[in-house]
Amino acid sequence: MDDELLAAGREVQAKLWPRVAAGPTGTFPAAQLAPDFYRYVAASAFGMIWSRPGLALRDRSLVTVAQLAALGRTDELRAHLAGALNLGITREELVEVLMQTAVYAGVPAANEALTVAATVFGVGDQ
Amino acid sequence: MDDELLAAGREVQAKLWPRVAAGPTGTFPAAQLAPDFYRYVAASAFGMIWSRPGLALRDRSLVTVAQLAALGRTDELRAHLAGALNLGITREELVEVLMQTAVYAGVPAANEALTVAATVFGVGDQ
Amino acid sequence: MDDELLAAGREVQAKLWPRVAAGPTGTFPAAQLAPDFYRYVAASAFGMIWSRPGLALRDRSLVTVAQLAALGRTDELRAHLAGALNLGITREELVEVLMQTAVYAGVPAANEALTVAATVFGVGDQ
Amino acid sequence: MDDELLAAGREVQAKLWPRVAAGPTGTFPAAQLAPDFYRYVAASAFGMIWSRPGLALRDRSLVTVAQLAALGRTDELRAHLAGALNLGITREELVEVLMQTAVYAGVPAANEALTVAATVFGVGDQ
Amino acid sequence: MDDELLAAGREVQAKLWPRVAAGPTGTFPAAQLAPDFYRYVAASAFGMIWSRPGLALRDRSLVTVAQLAALGRTDELRAHLAGALNLGITREELVEVLMQTAVYAGVPAANEALTVAATVFGVGDQ
Amino acid sequence: MDDELLAAGREVQAKLWPRVAAGPTGTFPAAQLAPDFYRYVAASAFGMIWSRPGLALRDRSLVTVAQLAALGRTDELRAHLAGALNLGITREELVEVLMQTAVYAGVPAANEALTVAATVFGVGDQ
Numbered sequence: 001m002d003d004e005l006l007a008a009g010r011e012v013q014a015k016l017w018p019r020v021a022a023g024p025t026g027t028f029p030a031a032q033l034a035p036d037f038y039r040y041v042a043a044s045a046f047g048m049i050w051s052r053p054g055l056a057l058r059d060r061s062l063v064t065v066a067q068l069a070a071l072g073r074t075d076e077l078r079a080h081l082a083g084a085l086n087l088g089i090t091r092e093e094l095v096e097v098l099m100q101t102a103v104y105a106g107v108p109a110a111n112e113a114l115t116v117a118a119t120v121f122g123v124g125d126q
Numbered sequence: 127m128d129d130e131l132l133a134a135g136r137e138v139q140a141k142l143w144p145r146v147a148a149g150p151t152g153t154f155p156a157a158q159l160a161p162d163f164y165r166y167v168a169a170s171a172f173g174m175i176w177s178r179p180g181l182a183l184r185d186r187s188l189v190t191v192a193q194l195a196a197l198g199r200t201d202e203l204r205a206h207l208a209g210a211l212n213l214g215i216t217r218e219e220l221v222e223v224l225m226q227t228a229v230y231a232g233v234p235a236a237n238e239a240l241t242v243a244a245t246v247f248g249v250g251d252q
Numbered sequence: 253m254d255d256e257l258l259a260a261g262r263e264v265q266a267k268l269w270p271r272v273a274a275g276p277t278g279t280f281p282a283a284q285l286a287p288d289f290y291r292y293v294a295a296s297a298f299g300m301i302w303s304r305p306g307l308a309l310r311d312r313s314l315v316t317v318a319q320l321a322a323l324g325r326t327d328e329l330r331a332h333l334a335g336a337l338n339l340g341i342t343r344e345e346l347v348e349v350l351m352q353t354a355v356y357a358g359v360p361a362a363n364e365a366l367t368v369a370a371t372v373f374g375v376g377d378q
Numbered sequence: 379m380d381d382e383l384l385a386a387g388r389e390v391q392a393k394l395w396p397r398v399a400a401g402p403t404g405t406f407p408a409a410q411l412a413p414d415f416y417r418y419v420a421a422s423a424f425g426m427i428w429s430r431p432g433l434a435l436r437d438r439s440l441v442t443v444a445q446l447a448a449l450g451r452t453d454e455l456r457a458h459l460a461g462a463l464n465l466g467i468t469r470e471e472l473v474e475v476l477m478q479t480a481v482y483a484g485v486p487a488a489n490e491a492l493t494v495a496a497t498v499f500g501v502g503d504q
Numbered sequence: 505m506d507d508e509l510l511a512a513g514r515e516v517q518a519k520l521w522p523r524v525a526a527g528p529t530g531t532f533p534a535a536q537l538a539p540d541f542y543r544y545v546a547a548s549a550f551g552m553i554w555s556r557p558g559l560a561l562r563d564r565s566l567v568t569v570a571q572l573a574a575l576g577r578t579d580e581l582r583a584h585l586a587g588a589l590n591l592g593i594t595r596e597e598l599v600e601v602l603m604q605t606a607v608y609a610g611v612p613a614a615n616e617a618l619t620v621a622a623t624v625f626g627v628g629d630q
Numbered sequence: 631m632d633d634e635l636l637a638a639g640r641e642v643q644a645k646l647w648p649r650v651a652a653g654p655t656g657t658f659p660a661a662q663l664a665p666d667f668y669r670y671v672a673a674s675a676f677g678m679i680w681s682r683p684g685l686a687l688r689d690r691s692l693v694t695v696a697q698l699a700a701l702g703r704t705d706e707l708r709a710h711l712a713g714a715l716n717l718g719i720t721r722e723e724l725v726e727v728l729m730q731t732a733v734y735a736g737v738p739a740a741n742e743a744l745t746v747a748a749t750v751f752g753v754g755d756q
Contacts, residue, residue: 002632029628030618036682037603037618041611044674045481052666055474062437063444063475067482070445072198072576073612075619076482096433097441099163103423104445104454106358107167108199114156114163115201124155128380162430170422171355178414181348188311189318189349193356196319198576202356222307223315225541229297230319230328232736233545234577240534240541241579250533254506281754282744288556289729289744293737296548304540324450324702325738327745351415359419360451366408366415367453376407450702477667484610485671486703492660492667493705502659549733559726563692567727570693571700571734580734600685601693607675608697608706 002043009047015057016083061087066097069113070105077113081120091121128169135173141183142209187213192223195239196231203239207246217247254295261299267309268335313339318349321365322357329365333372343373380421387425393435394461439465444475447491448483455491459498469499506547513551519561520587565591570601573617574609581617585624595625632673639677645687646713691717696727699743700735707743711750721751 014021031038050060061084068077084094098117102110118124140147157164176186187210194203210220224243228236244250265272283290302312313336320329336346350369354362370376391398409416428438439462446455462472476495480488496502517524535542554564565588572581588598602621606614622628643650661668680690691714698707714724728747732740748754 002635005632029622030615033622033625033627034599034603034618037599037606037614040603040674040678041606041615044670044678045611048670048674049478049481052474052477054470055478059437059440059471060474060478063441063478064482066441066444067448067479068612070448071483071610071612073482073610073616075616076612092432093437095160095163096430097437099160099166099430100427100433100438100441101445102163102167102358103427104358104360104442104451105449106197106199106354106356106361107171108194108197108202108356109358110163111156111167112199112201114160118155118159121159123159128383131380166422166426170418170426174418174422175352175355178348178351180344181352185311185314185345185349186352189315189352190356192315192318193322193353196322197357199356218306219311221538221541222304223311225304225538225544226301226307226312226315227319228541228545228736229301230316230325230736230738231323232575232577232732232734232739233549234572234575234580234734235736236541237534237545238577238579240538244533244537247537249537254509257506280745281748282741285748285751285753286725286729286744289725289732289740292548292552292729293732293741296544296552297737300544300548320738323736323738325736325742327742328738347412347415351412351418354415354419358449358451359423360446360449360454362415363408363419364451364453366412370407370411373411375411473664473667477664477670480610480667480671482610482612484606484608484613484701484703485675486608486698486701486706487610488667489660489671490703490705492664496659496663499663501663553730553733556726556729558722559730563689563723563727564730566689567693567696567730568734570696571731574697574700575735577734596684597689600682601689603682604679604685604690604693605697607679608694608703609701 002047005043005047006039007047008051009042009045012046012050012057013042016061016086017079018086058087058089061089062093062097065094066101069098069101070109072105072109072112074112074116077116078120081117085120128173131169131173132165133173134177135168135171138172138176138183139168142187142212143205144212184213184215187215188219188223191220192227195224195227196235198231198235198238200238200242203242204246207243211246254299257295257299258291259299260303261294261297264298264302264309265294268313268338269331270338310339310341313341314345314349317346318353321350321353322361324357324361324364326364326368329368330372333369337372380425383421383425384417385425386429387420387423390424390428390435391420394439394464395457396464436465436467439467440471440475443472444479447476447479448487450483450487450490452490452494455494456498459495463498506551509547509551510543511551512555513546513549516550516554516561517546520565520590521583522590562591562593565593566597566601569598570605573602573605574613576609576613576616578616578620581620582624585621589624632677635673635677636669637677638681639672639675642676642680642687643672646691646716647709648716688717688719691719692723692727695724696731699728699731700739702735702739702742704742704746707746708750711747715750 064080065084068080098110098113101113190206191210194206224236224239227239316332317336320332333346350362350365353365442458443462446458476488476491479491568584569588572584602614602617605617694710695714698710711724728740728743731743
């Protein structure tokens with residue numbers, strides 16, 4: 001794994017998730033099982049793709065949220081909704097993206113994504 | 127949002143879920159976050175599509191259960207299995223629909239759907 | 253492969269596709285490559301599932317069309333739309349099933365399925 | 379179908395596809411088979427969702443392209459890539475969205491989407 | 505359901521899951537609801553497909569794990585990861601299969617599958 | 631993009647597709663539109679994942695074919711079936727993988743994959 005790519009990737013990840021980036025990495029079970037995988041994701045997904053010029057970081061975040069909602073990937077959606085807020089995308093914008101998901105991926109996909117968003121945004125908590 | 131469409135949609139929803147329709151609406155977290163979304167679903171999905179003549183309500187329910195099972199949308203499947211029972215579709219018919227799902231969407235989709243159905247039907251409870 | 257299951261399956265297939273069932277079988281390339289697969293489908297999908305009591309053949313056809321539309325399986329959808337017509341399900345009913353697919357699987361799935369149906373029904377031909 | 383919703387939807391569609399909007403509507407086979415469906419899409423998807431404030435039209439276009447690429451809906455992707463260009467989104471931005479699709483939906487999804495984009499952009503033509 | 509097919513299927517299942525095969529069958533809720541379904545799976549999936557010569561049992565296990573990871577079927581993935589270990593496939597090989605899933609089905613699919621694998625392998629437990 | 635990763639990736643690609651690797655690269659429309667994407671795939675998918683020890687190249691090929699069949703990615707499936715043959719995997723083994731796909735992803739997925747395989751293997755040609 002290339003060190004420069006890893007550093008470039010970690011830099012993008014730190015913008016999306018400043019608190020996670022500041023803490024220790026790789027302590028969850030899947031990262032203990034396959035530490036190389038999470039280095040691969042940092043170096044390739046973030047270091048080779050997200051770090052490219054040609055599309056604003058805000059836009060990369062918005063389209064990622066949209067794709068994760070459409071594909072029903074709720075764990076990753078949770079993380080990227082938090083990341084989007086950290087980049088300054090508003091709750092209202094995110095809700096609109098998730099509502100529109102109903103058109104292209106069906107009502108259940110939008111419903112599920114809004115349920116995840118309610119958790120991330122702390123809506124409905126006591 | 128058009129009031130007539132909303133009313134037409136709510137009428138269909140009341141046939142599928144009489145008890146829910148009689149109670150207060152929009153109290154779950156996602157509905158608190160995006161109340162417009164659930165009005166949109168009532169007005170468009172139920173008011174514009176389910177309320178159309180040309181296909182029996184029973185058939186609309188059956189094909190919805192089938193699609194949700196095939197797509198692995200378990201939350202919505204749970205709701206629509208309950209709705210199907212309310213419309214008079216039998217457990218046996220629903221089990222047959224879910225078994226047949228294995229042919230077109232694979233055994234894991236059918237297995238997951240039958241697990242949801244066991245919960246809805248109260249099978250395996252103490 | 254069990255002969256009784258195969259016979260039971262072929263009987264169901266003959267109701268859906270009388271003309272195909274009357275002709276020679278297995279002449280398309282995939283059937284030449286894997287003749288066992290198509291015997292397996294006849295014996296298991298049709299002989300073990302479709303032939304079961306507990307759900308009307310018409311309902312089995314309707315939910316299959318719905319699932320294939322939701323999953324975007326256009327080749328199989330074409331065959332099962334033709335089969336549904338052979339069982340006496342009307343064009344109008346099938347169009348309603350496909351329109352409703354937009355709610356659960358998204359507008360593009362419904363759009364694609366209606367395009368297939370237009371071909372099967374000979375709509376838009378010169 | 380509500381006339382105001384339909385008008386609101388057609389207004390959005392005219393921004394995405396000015397030339398289509400200026401011509402006759404509903405002449406393709408699926409629209410001949412199910413004209414109501416395309417009115418439903420205009421009134422609900424475009425009139426009820428895309429026309430909402432809270433998210434820029436440019437952002438709605440970008441996330442739609444992203445979702446269609448992730449879901450492998452090539453026909454709709456073709457139309458929305460053209461729509462995105464009409465809204466002033468650049469080719470470079472769209473290529474970045476499609477490349478990033480590899481991360482969340484896999485390399486084959488991105489590959490297929492870039493193949494569609496090459497056609498829409500007239501790249502590789504003689 | 506054919507007894508010979510069922511026996512052939514049970515024989516394969518006993519190689520994948522010796523402990524389950526030795527115990528009572530069909531005690532989970534979905535099996536109580538639809539006992540015929542699980543006999544169908546044993547007779548068709550295992551008795552008609554897995555029991556065929558032409559592909560090593562180890563290879564059948566490996567490609568099944570790969571498909572379940574790609575499709576996001578976590579319950580079945582859990583069972584087949586355990587089955588793969590019982591056949592002698594190593595943890596390292598399984599981790600490599602799941603990492604590679606990121607290329608063809610996206611990073612979230614691989615991430616989810618590795619999380620399941622960490623549970624099956626007892627990684628990250630106290 | 632790292633040169634060493636790219637070289638490692640190209641080496642794997644040359645084993646799967648010796649003839650393609652020997653010819654000029656990037657001449658198809660999508661590669662003209664997004665040449666960086668195909669370098670990214672070579673460096674990340676092949677240079678960072680496929681080139682890893684821990685899983686035999688033959689096994690990587692087999693599970694890739696299985697995943698592409700399950701996901702319905704026919705273009706990539708075509709290429710990887712050819713690659714599998716180049717690695718010495720037999721037609722019979724590949725047909726078994728594709729037949730088994732019916733169990734986990736449904737009969738239509740297997741049917742579609744076998745149709746692709748018939749083309750790659752030249753079965754049914756005049």
